[in-house]
């Protein structure tokens with residue numbers, strides 16, 4: 001006997017619906033539908049094409065066939081507003097839109113309350129930017145992206161905790177909305193729905209339960225990390241690299257705030273203590289600008305380029321918005337005129353490995369914990385050059401995979417809610433460890449060149 005669950009997993013560049021079939025102590029995964037996620041610029045604002053994502057989800061659920069439940073996760077921070085009749089008030093705005101420029105500095109320090117790294121696009125800053133719009137003023141509810149899709153499936157409103165923790169409006173200690181912070185900023189507290197937790201049933205879609213999972217994709221990805229024990233760092237590597245540790249309690253020290261480390265809420269009450277590193281976004285943007293060249297050949301050409309010849313500080317916010325990434329990288333790295341895509345690619349991957357090294361080291365120092373291994377999960381696990389460079393840069397073993405950690409984390413939380421699997425995160429991770437392909441990378445060479453490159457990249 002096997003039992004099937006469907007994970008809807010929306011990333012910044014594509015969405016997928018994955019069916020997990022559990023039986024005989026194991027499970028298999030089947031990606032039944034993939035669809036593009038293409039942002040649209042309208043009237044000067046960058047939007048998500050939410051209706052096309054909704055259609056992609058419905059097509060995927062149809063392709064999935066009968067399942068015991070459905071769980072939805074996506075990127076964080078972004079939201080839709082709905083009015084009293086349940087209608088969506090405008091298209092959700094993309095977090096890379098420039099409407100939040102300068103707002104974080106104006107709002108000031110929220111770290112003692114929310115424990116969150118300052119990213120210009122945190123929901124709280126988006127709301128300050130939007131607060132004078134007619135949509136904001138007439139809205140009845142604010143729904144984060146997975147909660148909006150779940151609302152369209154079930155008619156139920158709520159704010160899933162792991163994703164709500166990225167808004168900047170949650171109190172990191174009480175794990176509920178901070179009414180003081182919301183009031184101090186003059187925001188409308190009544191827009192924020194009750195918080196719900198992974199494993200809770202949201203409602204029914206066509207007779208099938210929709211279950212809350214770690215609806216922030218990074219929270220689900222971390223459930224899918226195949227770690228044994230606690231002395232590991234993780235890198236959830238896709239459009240972003242989310243680099244950090246799993247903790248029981250937040251770290252709210254001054255040093256942590258200055259290093260811009262975040263305390264996001266994880267599944268089972270854990271704290272995701274991490275930093276956003278720019279990830280594969282700069283390379284994805286270059287590939288788009290270069291007309292999508294063959295990636296394996298480009299990566300093998302990049303592997304033959306001399307290492308650490310050109311590095312940039314990838315955490316520089318200059319790399320955040322879309323457009324002319326190739327030009328920005330050439331300028332910031334001082335690349336020689338005529339340097340081809342392989343040189344740019346090597347520069348991005350060396351720089352990403354450096355930024356990940358820094359975050360792995362800082363996380364350990366700030367949390368007072370030492371790790372013996374780095375788990376790298378998500379699409380980046382397919383990039384052998386990046387995995388090897390990360391092992392070299394960190395001076396630690398990198399265990400790469402699974403690629404579909406996010407969908408796995410989503411499915412495991414559903415399977416546990418249905419009673420098909422049992423136990424805490426250790427038990428869920430042991431299932432991942434015993435069923436998924438994981439590739440080991442050992443560090444090569446010494447630390448000297450990385451140390452020197454870190455100094456050159458301005459850290």
Ligand code: LFR
Pocket residue numbers: 011012074075076077078095216217218239240242276
């Ligand atoms: C990764 C991610 C990050 C979040 C960023 C923006 O997909 O969810 O965790 O900081 O996207 O939402």
